[in-house]
Amino acid sequence: xxxxxxxxxxxxxxxxxxWVEIEEFGKAxxxxxxxxxxLPNGIPSHDTFGRVFGLLDPEQFSTCFMDWVRSVSDLAQGxxxxxDGKTLRGCYDRANGRGALHMVSAWxxxxxxxxxxxxxxxxxxxxxxxxxxLKVLELKGVWFGNDRCHxxxxxxxxxxxxxx
Numbered sequence: 001x002x003x004x005x006x007x008x009x010x011x012x013x014x015x016x017x018x019w020v021e022i023e024e025f026g027k028a029x030x031x032x033x034x035x036x037x038x039l040p041n042g043i044p045s046h047d048t049f050g051r052v053f054g055l056l057d058p059e060q061f062s063t064c065f066m067d068w069v070r071s072v073s074d075l076a077q078g079x080x081x082x083x084d085g086k087t088l089r090g091c092y093d094r095a096n097g098r099g100a101l102h103m104v105s106a107w108x109x110x111x112x113x114x115x116x117x118x119x120x121x122x123x124x125x126x127x128x129x130x131x132x133x134l135k136v137l138e139l140k141g142v143w144f145g146n147d148r149c150h151x152x153x154x155x156x157x158x159x160x161x162x163x164x
Contacts, residue, residue, distance in 0.1 A: 003037045004044055004052050019046035066116045066136060075108060075142055081115065082107040083133070083146040085126030104129045106137055115139075 010029070011022035026033065026043035033039060044052075075081075085104045104126045105117040116137050120129040130146075 001052060003033075003039055004049060006037060007033060007043065008049060008053070019049040022046065022049050062118075063136075069113070069115060070137070074111075075139070076110055077141045078143060079111075080109040080143045080145050081139060082109060083130055083144055085120065085129070102126065104133055106133055106139075109145075 007026045008022050010033075011025040014025060016022045016025050023043060023046040030039070030043055033043070083104065083106055085102060088101045088103060102120040103117050104120060106115045107113070108115050116133055118129050118133045118136070120126050
């Protein structure tokens with residue numbers, strides 16, 4: 001399973017958007033991957049990537065991934081962390097009545113990486129998701145940047161920053 005996760009992570013960083021593209025990426029970079037991965041059966045098929053990730057608990061994977069990101073990202077004192085919400089394009093499912101997915105991300109500007117992200121509740125907005133994301137990230141000594149509406153007095157981000 002580590003081989004599948006590493007290939008997927010590298011593929012997504014390099015722009016792969018689906019399991020077929022991740023498989024193609026893996027095959028194109030197979031010699032490089034063999035330097036540090038076992039790959040006993042070569043690069044897995046796109047079906048295998050899909051099956052493995054389909055079996056993972058998304059919440060548990062997200063927690064483990066965020067723990068790993070924290071372990072490799074050393075935030076400088078006073079670094080700016082941008083908080084922003086986005087609606088992901090093309091993720092709605094009209095046939096099954098599912099709306100688009102809304103996510104809130106924390107971006108470390110100096111490190112140029114997403115520290116974490118969380119989805120908003122179906123009947124909520126990003127303002128309610130921000131405190132949960134910040135609680136998980138446990139950031140100290142950084143500056144937060146965000147849309148002006150989040151920093152307004154009395155909003156969830158304002159209360160979180162003030163410890164209320």
